[in-house]
Amino acid sequence: MTSNQKSLGIMTRCHGSHFQEKAYYKKLTLIGRKAGIHVFVFSPRQVDFASRTVAGFEYRDGAWRSGTFPLPAVIYDRCFVGPSYRHYKPFVEKLQNDPQITFLGHGLSGKWQVHQMLSKSPELAAWLPPTEILTMSALREMLETHGSAVIKPIAGTHGSGVVRIVPTPNGYEIAGRDRKNEPFSCTIRTVEGLKTFVTGFTAGRTFLVQPYLSLHTPDGTPFDVRVLVQKNGLGTWETTGKAVRLGDKRSITSNLHGGGKAVPLGPFLARHYQPKTQARIKQQIDRLAAELPPFLERVHGRLVELGIDVGIDTAGSVWIIEVNSRPGRTVFRMIDDPKARLHSITHPVRYARYLMKSM
Template structure:
């Protein structure tokens, strides 16, 4: 296969261990059908002098290690987290290499995305008021709304998201810690909250927002995951939509926190009156079309986005988070075979489109 027909999946490998092996195996097999050689590599294993990289290729039913020429095209699946700083310089060097095309450039964090989207008159009304976390900003939010959430500026899976509520007998904190374990604390005085949060947020940037009542009338937290991807013509397309239902004891609906998934329309029909259901679906569809185009204009090329949409108890639609390295397990859980298939094949179709265009 020609060198320009190679697609490197860039991820964080610990030796031969890397996440999403099942997904990458399917990408490899689908790529092979299109004459594209797909392999997985860590940006830390690139040798820029020889323009080669140590990586893994799925062959003969197993992942095999080897040395590969630097791929002409890269699919960035390097999830951002506290240890990303060890990878960042290598990722940036690859991004600046004129011989390499990235399918899309990863979003840098929730705050930067918020700043971009706030410039769109069409999208801004769907954004919750957001500030950089400081104790003063938290106090202002609590004074105005009675409860607030803090969440890491870079992070996923609901990890580190905490709700702070004012109660008659003090302050209640509820959420998940850095190990994704549920936490619940009650403090009689603000001093206790202050002490706890200064330790909890130490060394990381957090955001503060009003707490939105994103749950069903029965109190089950939920959000809507919309997966949008570039197709084989280089155009944005909605791959699928699903509702993620959380544990009633949790404040987030993330599947990593023990949630489950259901199809969108039947869920909305059960939860809202018909006129409201219609308006909500319309707004979700509108965001799925407008948000990727607007974000890409400011940010640079993107290949796919997971848009997490919240709907509060009064039916207001909110953009909660936008992720440039989305998971796709939700479509297995709701048994949507078309969305499941497209979620895997679209990145290869888009890579094929770029290979013909570049």
């Protein structure tokens, strides 16, 4: 392998020397160094395609230091999609179309697109809640059919913008998280008032509407199960770990950014479900983790890792809530699972090494 074939570029949003996940990238650098791989961090906006170089940062001598590097043969995409992503997208696409560059995986675009892809599999479709693009008629139909509904932004993260709507004799009870991810609740008296709220809250953004699922413990604590699946050093999918994320009781979501915490899966299920139900839930989660990644990869294109958020309702039914192609790893530190934590960091480097060898 040539020197640039032995380099792994972590692509992220950099503002000068400021970029997120520095602790994670430092670990990737140290693991890469042991495997003979040069790891550096860069912004797609800093690529010079004429000289095939990029300005970025590498961790050496105990600090992040700036430098100019040849374009890497392999790129790990950690550019999180958000409102400012449009400034990065043309540069990302140019790199994706470069025949000399291989991406570890290509990011998933949005919740609706992922839902559409997964619904093509009869087995996976059984775990998907009914989902529509939000319109007032779709919301009205969801409320009439299921008794309550949830609206969520098509490209939202961290539980921000997720709202539950429940009809009552006095109108509608609204509860959720606003754009700043702060919990709120209110009562709206009329259908016209509901329409005004939805129009103002969505403010031109595309939202989805689903039935409200009772994804909480008997005492009202919202939770979900984060399953991390990754490609390993042999290029095959592996389940790295599972953890339960518990939310704030004032919230309807369990996201850690909304004040939640994480606990191990086994003891949590034992506390809240009967043995037969526990066994069925575990079996379904394992099946889901085995079936979903290869199917999604066939439909979407190469993936390197997925954070699959699984909901379990009060009856013990399992649901696919969300699939994220740029998952975090915080849960495994929070539940003190050192093996899952280590694998979550080493697998991307091992998979990069696998791709470099097979080039």
